[in-house]
Amino acid sequence: NAGVTQTPKFRILKIGQSMTLQCTQDMNHNYMYWYRQDPGMGLKLIYYSVGAGITDKGEVPNGYNVSRSTTEDFPLRLELAAPSQTSVYFCASRRQPRGSKNEKLFFGSGTQLSVL
Amino acid sequence: DAKTTQPNSMESNEEEPVHLPCNHSTISGTDYIHWYRQLPSQGPEYVIHGLTSNVNNRMASLAIAEDRKSSTLILHRATLRDAAVYYCIHLSHASGGSYIPTFGRGTSLIVHP
Numbered sequence: 001n002a003g004v005t006q007t008p009k010f011r012i013l014k015i016g017q018s019m020t021l022q023c024t025q026d027m028n029h030n031y032m033y034w035y036r037q038d039p040g041m042g043l044k045l046i047y048y049s050v051g052a053g054i055t056d057k058g059e060v061p062n063g064y065n066v067s068r069s070t071t072e073d074f075p076l077r078l079e080l081a082a083p084s085q086t087s088v089y090f091c092a093s094r095r096q097p098r099g100s101k102n103e104k105l106f107f108g109s110g111t112q113l114s115v116l
Numbered sequence: 117d118a119k120t121t122q123p124n125s126m127e128s129n130e131e132e133p134v135h136l137p138c139n140h141s142t143i144s145g146t147d148y149i150h151w152y153r154q155l156p157s158q159g160p161e162y163v164i165h166g167l168t169s170n171v172n173n174r175m176a177s178l179a180i181a182e183d184r185k186s187s188t189l190i191l192h193r194a195t196l197r198d199a200a201v202y203y204c205i206h207l208s209h210a211s212g213g214s215y216i217p218t219f220g221r222g223t224s225l226i227v228h229p
Contacts, residue, residue: 004159031214033216033217035219040221041221042203042219042220042221042222043160043203043219044219045216045218048210048214048216050214056210056214058216090159090160092159092160092217094217096214096215104150104162104165105150105152105160105162105217106162107159107160107161108159109158109159110158110159
């Protein structure tokens with residue numbers, strides 16, 4: 001059981017370049033999330049999705065875009081990379097039956113991104 | 117919005133018990149309390165969760181206050197591999213009936229040999 005898989009693990013971008021961080025899960029989870037973690041800080045939510053075709057902004061969405069065309073995949077797009085987007089990015093998923101709030105999160109191993 | 121408060125760091129000696137506190141005074145009556153930990157250079161991983169009663173699993177115990185405004189994660193015998201950042205979270209209600217896990221800065225646990 002692979003769980004949540006993120007690629008790439010590391011990436012260096014130049015200012016203004018674009019890239020897509022990939023995230024896929026094989027647990028048939030309806031909820032998926034993208035977080036970023038700056039050094040010494042907690043995780044901040046960028047975007048989340050409650051199911052295929054549905055996405056919504058989190059706390060820090062500016063400079064990012066997402067799509068959710070399938071249950072399994074939730075890619076995060078950076079269009080014009082900026083130094084402020086240097087961070088570690090984590091994708092997570094969880095199953096949420098209607099009315100339930102007790103399902104646990106599963107995280108990927110992260111993508112370390114540097115924008116120079 | 118739902119918010120949790122934890123000490124920035126705590127220290128322990130190996131093989132001693134560790135009690136990691138968390139305040140969650142805004143928690144609603146149906147919110148579960150979840151604990152995750154993040155080992156160095158890894159993504160967070162689930163530790164334990166509970167609603168009202170104390171909970172035990174192979175990793176830890178969770179003691180929940182009667183008024184549910186605080187909880188304590190208990191590691192019965194700390195090992196060097198338990199050195200990590202521990203997060204106490206619950207789900208914030210978002211628009212459309214969805215729930216968002218919100219992470220604070222957590223508690224950095226240092227374990228001394």
